[in-house]
Amino acid sequence: MQVCSSSAPPIRIEESQELQHYVDSVTLGSCLLSRDEWMVAILSVFVKVGAIIALKHVARGKHSLLATLRRMSIYEPFHQISMWGDTFHGDASPNTGSSTIVQVDTRLDNQTEYLSHNSVEPSRSDQEANKPSEKTQRRLAQNREAARKSRLRKKAYVQQLESSRLKLAQLEQELDRARRQGIYTGSTSDGSHFGLSGNINPGITAFEMEYSHWVEEQNRQIYELRNALQKHITDIELRILVENGLNHYNNLFRMKADAAKADVLSLISGMWRTSTERFFQWIGGFRPSELLNILMPQLEPLTEQQLIDVCNLRQSSQQAEDALQQGIDKLQQSLVQIITEDQSSSEIYQSQMVAAAEKLEALESFVNQADHLRQQTMQQMYRVLTTRQAARALLALGEYFHRLRALSSLWAAQHLESA
Known part of the structure; x- marks a missing residue:
């Protein structure tokens, strides 16, 4: 069932x-x-x-x-x-x-x-x-990479701040030393005499600091040019270095123009340079014709057209130098004439000092013209030469000034030991 x-x-x-x-x-x-x-x-x-x-x-x-x-x-x-x-x-x-x-x-x-x-x-x-998706994993990897780069940037920024702090401390020391030198000059000079005041022009102090940085940058550029010529890099890369070097000298001429407005006598005296550089100084800088004489052996071999162009440039530079020198000589004669005139009364004396000060203001124009001649000579040389020749010329010019500064340091060290 x-x-x-x-x-x-x-x-x-x-x-x-x-x-x-x-x-x-x-x-x-x-x-x-x-x-x-x-x-x-x-x-x-x-x-x-x-x-x-x-x-x-x-x-x-x-x-x-x-x-x-x-x-x-x-x-x-x-x-x-x-x-x-x-x-x-x-x-x-x-x-x-x-x-x-x-x-x-x-x-x-x-x-x-x-x-x-x-x-x-x-x-x-x-x-x-x-499980995280592929897109999420990529995003996480990107976030990790961004965090790593951020840490590197932060580290570089901290290092830059530390370097800036050291430079600032160095500038403060230089400024303090300049103040002490000014006080010493004022204490040993009669402040009533013209041009012997103990006060330091802040424009000249700023220029001296800028010039010290300019020299450091020039040494760095010389090092780069030397390595570039030894490694035989392309002309395009070499041209960039040459143009940077020319712009660096243009910055120096701009700095000198600002300093001339502040105090042209301090600038033309060359106290911001070493003693050996002052020995070769002409109106606040180097003579363009002498510069060409220094560079010529470093530029060989030159083509026939290049030789003609360089000779013409040297001749025109000498003519401009002679014209500027004649103007400086006339200015000196006029200053001597004003100062040696009859000074029987205080009013006549004061008027003569005012006239002499007005004459001295013409020095700013002479300094600017001399720097313009130097700048034009360098630009004309750059047009005449090839890129590699121009690089060798800038290298030779930088090493020339570097050796002058080294000679001054050696001279000062020897006399310090003897003292």
């Missing part, structure tokens, strides 16, 4: 009380299985369903479990339980009942594996979702 259907209807599993009610209803049925066999079947159902509930509670929670059971046809509405009641009204044999239990167990095993697999898959997908 068939008691249980071979295809078990889906079971609704929600809470333990509902499950117990269902088991009781099944137990009360007229199934022909023995009590022990039926209890084994019920326990098997409990074990399988308990495993399903545990896995789904871990993976997605109670509500997702019910949705999964519904998709697997394990859970259906209550109206399907009536179908189970029909299976207990017919006849059933022990063999068919056992096959039904085995079939239910097999289905539960498959469902348990399916649910277990589904419970693992979300965790893997969650891990993949938690």
